[in-house]
Amino acid sequence: MAEPIADKLIPTVIADELHIVYRVNGAKTGKGSATAALSRILRRGEERGVRKVHAVRGVSFTSYRGEAIGLIGSNGSGKSTLLRAIAGLLPAESGSVYTDGQPSLLGVNAALMNDLTGERNVILGGLAMGMTREQIKERYQEIVDFSGINEKGDFITLPMRTYSSGMAARLRFSIAAAKDHDVLMIDEALATGDRKFQKRSEERIRELRKEAGTVFLVSHNNKSIRDTCNRVLWLERGELRMDGPTEEVLKEYEKFTGK
């Protein structure tokens, strides 16, 4: 890496005037009938039948090693979209994101299959995140213990569709958190699971932070943001409304939401 001028301030993610635009097929008129679709195709003009959603508008910030950053804002304000853009999963319309290594979104659930046993899902999820078979074998027991799935019997050998929603969420978080990430992004994962599990996951987040990574956390739970984050970005309508220490931003945010 670069010369250690100030060893506390090594940037991990730099977003520069970032804009993200979604394109949605066949939502232009809101009419779903066959004739409406046909007339859309026949009508001339650029990108027929495609509607654009401007989800993130010109966001700039720099995050540093060891920070835990909370992302807050009302529903649909672009928080999850911003995370995906940082992870390089959504292409930027304009502006750019620079990252140190490969940021990972705690989104391993997309790779898991409900019809498979928890056991096979641990392996599949680990491989999907880019772990090697040996690493998974090494961490396997750790993952199962952390999830607490086996506390109520041998559930890990049952298909995931038989799990309660809380159990499934716990297993997903455990798989995702098993890997050491340079930059880890968590999207509302802590809302699920019982109090005991939430405590454990918050502890794991602090641990990941200590391992010199950066953690991003999207949550609507101001308490879990207070407990884990030292800096907060507040997004509203795709724009960065405020960026600062947790307490300051949350105070303004709570005023805004009328709490």
Add this chain to the structure above:
Amino acid sequence: MSETTHDGTVAVSAAASPDEGLTAAQLAAKYGLSVSGARPSLVEYVRQLWERRHFILAFSRAKLTAQYSQAKLGQLWQVATPLLNAAVYFFIFGVILNASRGMSKEVYIPFLVTGVFVFTFTQSSVMAGVRAISGNLGLVRALHFPRASLPVSFALQQLQQLLASMLVLFAVTIGFGSYPDLSWALILPVLALQFLFNTGLALIMARAGAHTPDLAQLMPFVMRTWMYASGVMFSIPIMLKDKPDWIATVLQWNPAAIYMDLMRFALIDGYGTENLPDHVWAAAGGWAVLVAVGGFVYFWKAEERYGRG
């Protein structure tokens, strides 16, 4: 509590120290940060894909298992589905339409079953390819991996499905009097070449389907036309005896017909070289390499764009 606040203040206020005045790009360059989600070079891409080989294999096997996990007969359907398929085609083309045209029953039934299985392998690879990206957007938007893993994994799933069907095929072939001999060894190169060809096709369809999801609706018709034009249930030279020669030649040179004919030649005793076009192995290899390499490069060219809403 106080500690976290303290941390935060330091991090935010000290941001104004030595790096003040640098633009985002300069700052990124200084600390060796790279643009998120940029497309890797072709060589680097191949390396990344190779690193993910365990994921590709595990994903294809998981899909295969998940497919029948709710059925009472479970994995037995992997063999039962192709068997039923072959029975239906035999009933329609062998019994009702009598498409055998002079082939003895001992040749025609294995001929038909081989054709159905081999063509289904290509057909299902194409259909899975179309939906490889568009049907897995959740995965594409959540995790980082070379996107080619998905179409390759789906093609691999179809290969494993075919290997199960091959057991049925062997039973049928032996049942109608063609016993295993040295020519059965040709099955391996044929399968390998067809798998390469299918993977290339799946990659091409995956990129096309990611951009135009409507292809999933259109492809069944294209595939059915292709199937009837490739001589799955009839012999092309015999059926087109009275037509100009070039029609039969063109149809016989299409890759689906070539892989089918080679497999029949390998398995069935009464199906000799007279049924194969000239330079058949060169054609089989050429199609495989052309489509596999072309498809891979074509897919890689759009790597950074997959997953856009």
